[in-house]
Amino acid sequence: MLRRLAGALFLLWLVLTITFALIRLAPGDAATFLVPPSATAADAARLRADLGLDRSIAVQYARWAVALLHGDLGESFALHQPVARALADALPVSLGLGAASLALTFLVGVPIGLWQAVRRGKWIDYTLTMATTLVYAAPSFWLALALVAVFTYGAAAWGLPPALRLPAFAMRSPGGELHGAAAVADVIRHAILPVSILAGVGAAGIARYARSSIADVLSSDFVRTAWAKGTSPAGVYFRHVLATVAPALIVLFALSLPGLVAGSIFVEAVFAWPGMGRLMVNAIVARDYPVVMGAATIYAALVLLANLAGDLALPLVDPRRRT
Amino acid sequence: MTSATASSERSVRSLRTVDAIALTILGALVLASTVVPWLSHQDPLGIGDVLRLRLLPPATTDVNGNFHLLGTDRFGRDLFVRMMLAGRVSLAVGVAGSLLASGVGTMVGALAAWVGGAVDAVSMAIADALLALPRLVLLLVCAALWRPGLSTVVIVLVATGWMGVARLVRAEVLGVRSRPYVDAATALGASSGRVLWRHALPNAIGPAIVATTLGVGNAILLESGLSFLGIGIQPPRPSWGNMIAGGRDLIVAAPWVAIAPGFALVATVLACTLLGDTLRDRLAGETAATLRERV
Numbered sequence: 001m002l003r004r005l006a007g008a009l010f011l012l013w014l015v016l017t018i019t020f021a022l023i024r025l026a027p028g029d030a031a032t033f034l035v036p037p038s039a040t041a042a043d044a045a046r047l048r049a050d051l052g053l054d055r056s057i058a059v060q061y062a063r064w065a066v067a068l069l070h071g072d073l074g075e076s077f078a079l080h081q082p083v084a085r086a087l088a089d090a091l092p093v094s095l096g097l098g099a100a101s102l103a104l105t106f107l108v109g110v111p112i113g114l115w116q117a118v119r120r121g122k123w124i125d126y127t128l129t130m131a132t133t134l135v136y137a138a139p140s141f142w143l144a145l146a147l148v149a150v151f152t153y154g155a156a157a158w159g160l161p162p163a164l165r166l167p168a169f170a171m172r173s174p175g176g177e178l179h180g181a182a183a184v185a186d187v188i189r190h191a192i193l194p195v196s197i198l199a200g201v202g203a204a205g206i207a208r209y210a211r212s213s214i215a216d217v218l219s220s221d222f223v224r225t226a227w228a229k230g231t232s233p234a235g236v237y238f239r240h241v242l243a244t245v246a247p248a249l250i251v252l253f254a255l256s257l258p259g260l261v262a263g264s265i266f267v268e269a270v271f272a273w274p275g276m277g278r279l280m281v282n283a284i285v286a287r288d289y290p291v292v293m294g295a296a297t298i299y300a301a302l303v304l305l306a307n308l309a310g311d312l313a314l315p316l317v318d319p320r321r322r323t
Numbered sequence: 324m325t326s327a328t329a330s331s332e333r334s335v336r337s338l339r340t341v342d343a344i345a346l347t348i349l350g351a352l353v354l355a356s357t358v359v360p361w362l363s364h365q366d367p368l369g370i371g372d373v374l375r376l377r378l379l380p381p382a383t384t385d386v387n388g389n390f391h392l393l394g395t396d397r398f399g400r401d402l403f404v405r406m407m408l409a410g411r412v413s414l415a416v417g418v419a420g421s422l423l424a425s426g427v428g429t430m431v432g433a434l435a436a437w438v439g440g441a442v443d444a445v446s447m448a449i450a451d452a453l454l455a456l457p458r459l460v461l462l463l464v465c466a467a468l469w470r471p472g473l474s475t476v477v478i479v480l481v482a483t484g485w486m487g488v489a490r491l492v493r494a495e496v497l498g499v500r501s502r503p504y505v506d507a508a509t510a511l512g513a514s515s516g517r518v519l520w521r522h523a524l525p526n527a528i529g530p531a532i533v534a535t536t537l538g539v540g541n542a543i544l545l546e547s548g549l550s551f552l553g554i555g556i557q558p559p560r561p562s563w564g565n566m567i568a569g570g571r572d573l574i575v576a577a578p579w580v581a582i583a584p585g586f587a588l589v590a591t592v593l594a595c596t597l598l599g600d601t602l603r604d605r606l607a608g609e610t611a612a613t614l615r616e617r618v
Contacts, residue, residue, distance in 0.1 A: 014452035022464060137592040139544055141551050142567055142585035145574055149582075153575040258457035262548075265459055269552060270571075281552055284463055292464060299460050 004311060008304045015300040016293070020064065023289050024057055064293075073297070074290035078283070083294040086279060091298065093171065094268070094275035098260050100195050105202030105256065110249065112203065113210025114237065120215055128207070135204040141266040144197050148270070151193060166193050170272050194267045201263055202256060209252060213245050247318040254310030257303055342601050345594035352591060356410030363404045365389060368559045370398045378577045393583045396566075397573065406584050409561035412473065414591070416556075417543035420480030424542075425535040427481055428488025429528070435489065436496035437519050447493070450486040458483050462545060466554045476555050480542050488531050488538075495527030502526075533603045540595030547588055563588045 048054045052063060067074060073083035112132070116125045135143070152168040154160070167190050217223060218241060226240045265277030272278070276295055283291035379385055381394040381402075393402040431450070435443040453461060465479040499505065500523060508518045543563075549555030550564030558565055563584040570581025 011448075011452050011455050014448060015455050018449070018452055019456075019464060022468065025468070133593060133596065134589065137540065137544075137596055138589045139547055139551070139564075139567075139585070139592075141548065142581070142588065145567065145571060145581050146585070149574045149578050157575075258459075261457040262459035265463070266548060266551070280460070280463065284554070296456065296460060296464065300456050303455050303457060 004308060008308055012297075012300055012304055016068075016297055017061075019293060019296045020061060023292060024060070068297075073294040076283075076288055076291050078286040078288040079291070083290045086291060087276070087294050087298060090274060090276045090279040093273055094264055094277065097191065097194060097198065097264055097267070097273065097275060098257075100191065101198035101202060101264075102253070102256070102260060104195065104199035105206055105260075106249070106253065108199060109203035109206025110210050110242075112207040114214055114242070116207065116211040117214035117218055118237075120211075120218075125211075129211070132204040132207045135200055136208060138201075139266070140197050140201050140263045141270050143201070144193070144267055144270040147193050147197065168193060168271060171274065190271075194271045194273060197267050198260060198263045202260060205256070205259070206249075206252065210245065210249070213248055214241055217241050217244050243317075247314055250313050250317060251310055254306040257306040261299055261302070341597055345597040348590050348594040349598075352410055352587065353414060356407040356414060359407035360404055360411070363401070365401045365404055368400070368561075370400065372399060378573070378580070380577075381579050381583075394577070394579050396569065396580050397577075402566075402580065402583055405561045405566065406563070406587055409563050409566055409584060410587060410591075412556055412560065412562045413543050413546060413564075413588070416473065416476055416480070416546045416562075417539045417591075417595075420477050420484065420542035420546070421535050421538035423477065423481045424484030424538065425488045425531055428485035429492045429524070429531050431485060432489035432492030432494075432531075433496050433519060433524055433527070436493040436500065437515070437523070443493075446489070450489050453483065454486050454490075459545065459548065462549065463552075463554070466549050471549075471554050471557050473556060473560075476546055476549060479549075480545060484538060484542065488534050491530045491534060492527055495530060496523055499523045499527045533599060536595065536602055537599035540592040540599070543588070543595070544592055 045054070052060060055063075064074070071084070073087070075081070076083050076086055079086055112128060116128050119125050148168040151166040155165040171187060171190050223236060223240055226236045231240070261277075264275065265281065267273070268275045268277040269281060276298065279291065280295040282288075283295065377395060377397050377399040379391050379395040379399075382390075382392060383394065384390050385395070389401070391401050391403065393406065396402055396405065431446050435446045461483045462479055465482055466475060469475045469478075496519075505518060505522055508522045509515075513521070546555055547562065547564030547567070550562045551568045553565075553568065556562035556565055558569065566584040567581050567588075570577070570579075570584075573580050
């Protein structure tokens with residue numbers, strides 16, 4: 001366990017070092033973007049000195065590493081606030097979006113896969129396979145635009161009931177300050193479209209995987225024995241089939257995090273949600289290195305944590321992994 | 324028993340239909356994206372009489388008597404011709420990005436397994452570290468650092484896509500290394516490099532080929548994503564991603580501008596995924612199982 005943790009920490013350090021190296025290798029630094037066009041060369045040099053960009057890469061790396069160990073992620077060049085603050089504002093938005101989507105992904109994806117495996121070869125299986133493969137192949141930003149066209153503009157144009165007219169922009173309604181339950185309901189309404197995109201794409205992938213692995217289990221001897229014993233369908237599917245594929249699904253849970261991160265970057269871009277993805281894209285365009293580094297740190301830590309959690313959860317559902 | 328055999332035969336036959344459809348889609352797209360911009364007398368990049376030509380709906384004929392199958396965009400350029408021109412870029416970037424990434428990955432993986440020691444440890448540590456970052460995040464970091472454009476996108480796809488294949492090939496080469504035919508080749512006096520190139524690699528390359536096929540669709544998706552965010556292929560050169568981005572704020576007034584390129588994108592990625600799935604299923608049992616987890 002300790003070795004696992006040490007391994008994960010070493011990987012995290014390696015990721016950060018590689019990111020640091022990549023960013024410093026690129027032509028053009030933040031100062032070229034921050035100085036106004038009218039500034040003289042001396043102004044630019046002073047700015048570089050202020051930001052510490054005039055020192056050697058080794059010194060910059062050492063400073064950055066020491067600060068990081070103190071929990072200091074530096075000051076954003078473009079936002080004029082500490083990186084930690086910007087990240088702390090953005091992270092809960094993305095985590096909320098991600099957690100809701102991940103939960104829905106599995107709640108929807110696994111039953112679809114199970115249903116397909118049980119009805120294997122029937123028309124419902126073909127239909128669902130076609131649907132999941134299509135959604136899986138479609139880019140999330142395009143699906144997002146299509147949903148916006150239908151539920152935001154289309155709903156208004158075709159006179160759908162107001163409940164189906166969903167907001168397509170930002171996290172809260174502009175202007176009016178809402179409190180308590182009304183504020184929560186407002187955020188939830190704004191979250192419906194982004195979460196359905198992320199959960200839909202995720203569920204399609206999970207269903208594809210669950211279908212093939214459950215189909216394998218369904219044709220195995222112990223399932224036939226369970227049927228022969230007169231076990232109820234619920235007993236067979238839950239006690240025997242789902243219990244067998246659960247470890248694989250848990251691994252998948254951890255592995256689906258990077259895909260979710262990627263999806264959320266696009267979804268946040270389309271729906272203008274102030275999350276990590278938008279923060280990072282804006283920081284990249286502005287060459288705001290400290291924010292890019294900070295966001296990369298968080299993403300890497302999240303993925304490594306998810307893998308670690310997957311490893312820890314495996315023995316709980318798979319008795320063979322208990323030592 | 325008979326019903327089980329019949330259903331498996333049916334699934335094999337339907338698999339072939341699916342592959343035929345996938346190949347047809349890809350073939351048609353390649354053909355159309357090669358021929359259409361070349362045959363068309365309309366300039367897909369030039370901007371003409373914007374006021375009279377812009378945002379024509381699909382299947383209309385404009386004032387000059389030109390027929391627009393998919394309509395026109397905000398600058399009055401024919402969407403179909405642009406989409407096919409974009410197809411050249413997207414397909415080329417996808418194939419080149421995936422092939423080159425697999426090439427680099429195969430080289431790294433094979434060398435790591437063959438040489439072992441520090442080379443193995445260092446290259447696999449780097450691969451693991453890069454795999455720990457979501458590929459899109461890595462892609463964004465790299466893509467934004469250099470001047471956006473076609474070659475940047477391909478380089479970045481390679482830089483962020485070689486690790487999976489490297490791990491696959493390394494595992495396969497390690498498995499093959501102790502086979503009798505490798506010993507036999509060495510005993511016959513073949514050099515280490517020759518044994519690796521002529522004997523070990525050809526037997527270890529199967530999973531990498533599957534990963535490459537599946538990677539093409541993935542690379543096309545990533546390219547379109549970067550272009551959508553504005554750090555991939557730059558307008559006026561069209562790519563499916565930046566065409567969708569261009570139609571984003573027209574989603575009410577002229578939904579076809581954003582929707583049409585998306586269909587081309589989905590069809591291509593779908594075809595690549597289906598072909599990759601088939602290739603994977605055709606591989607021998609145990610490798611297929613490990614692949615399913617890895618790819």
